[in-house]
Amino acid sequence: MKRTDINIEIIKILASDQTAHLAAIEKGLPITNQFETIDIVVEVMGSPEVAKTYISQALKSGKNVVTANKDIIAAYESELGKIAEVNGKDLFFEASVAGGVPITRVLSDSFVGDRIQEINGILNGTTNFIMSQMYDDHQSYQDGLRLSQELGFAEADPSADVEGLDPARKLIILMKLAFGYTAKLSNLTVEGK
Numbered sequence: 681m682k683r684t685d686i687n688i689e690i691i692k693i694l695a696s697d698q699t700a701h702l703a704a705i706e707k708g709l710p711i712t713n714q715f716e717t718i719d720i721v722v723e724v725m726g727s728p729e730v731a732k733t734y735i736s737q738a739l740k741s742g743k744n745v746v747t748a749n750k751d752i753i754a755a756y757e758s759e760l761g762k763i764a765e766v767n768g769k770d771l772f773f774e775a776s777v778a779g780g781v782p783i784t785r786v787l788s789d790s791f792v793g794d795r796i797q798e799i800n801g802i803l804n805g806t807t808n809f810i811m812s813q814m815y816d817d818h819q820s821y822q823d824g825l826r827l828s829q830e831l832g833f834a835e836a837d838p839s840a841d842v843e844g845l846d847p848a849r850k851l852i853i854l855m856k857l858a859f860g861y862t863a864k865l866s867n868l869t870v871e872g873k
């Protein structure tokens with residue numbers, strides 16, 4: 681974090697099951713099961729329902745939460761946002777959509793006085809990568825998908841990527857931020873392989 685002058689120090693890593701991490705603890709990693717001692721919860725588990733419960737409980741317990749979970753944010757941002765507000769905490773989710781750009785903070789802060797007409801972009805890296813592999817390198821679809829999994833672009837279950845659900849969820853998040861419109865997945869026409 682040189683350019684921001686912010687020093688982030690990871691003091692503790694929360695893991696409920698200590699026995700699963702004995703080797704890491706022996707190596708000196710600061711793993712704890714004392715939830716009360718954590719200030720900021722970073723949720724990058726990806727398990728939709730469990731993660732929603734954890735995020736909600738974390739906010740209610742007075743923790744700020746950062747999540748990359750677009751499934752949760754697309755479906756429950758309003759609900760979780762209210763919980764954050766009531767508890768005087770922050771819920772940030774920049775990595776949930778185009779984190780490398782980035783866009784969520786720009787939409788909610790920098791463009792707050794602007795009227796946005798439309799949003800265009802490639803919202804799924806996996807399918808974009810697969811198609812580039814097929815077109816540029818004449819790879820098969822399966823090889824492109826396997827490589828995208830090996831490189832970590834694809835979700836743990838890549839069906840959300842290749843069936844179009846992943847970009848649809850990202851679009852829902854962007855629509856809320858850009859137009860104040862809360863869409864449901866069932867409102868969208870989604871196509872994929």
Ligand SMILES: NC(=O)C1=CN([C@@H]2O[C@H](COP(=O)(O)OP(=O)(O)OC[C@H]3O[C@@H](n4cnc5c(N)ncnc54)[C@H](OP(=O)(O)O)[C@@H]3O)[C@@H](O)[C@H]2O)C=CC1
Binds near residue numbers: 725726832836
């Ligand atoms: N991959 C990417 O480029 C991007 C991913 N995201 C989002 O980030 C999140 C994580 O994605 P990704 O890193 O690819 O996923 P991975 O599956 O690679 O990693 C998920 C991690 O969470 C752990 N985990 C899963 N369930 C639980 C649980 N119930 N309790 C504790 N730990 C758990 C897994 O542990 P174990 O391996 O032991 O099961 C694993 O270490 C998802 O919400 C995804 O949509 C967002 C933007 C980009």
Ligand SMILES: N[C@@H](CC=O)C(=O)O
Binds near residue numbers: 803804833835
């Ligand atoms: N699986 C996603 C990862 C980032 O959101 C993608 O391919 O875009």
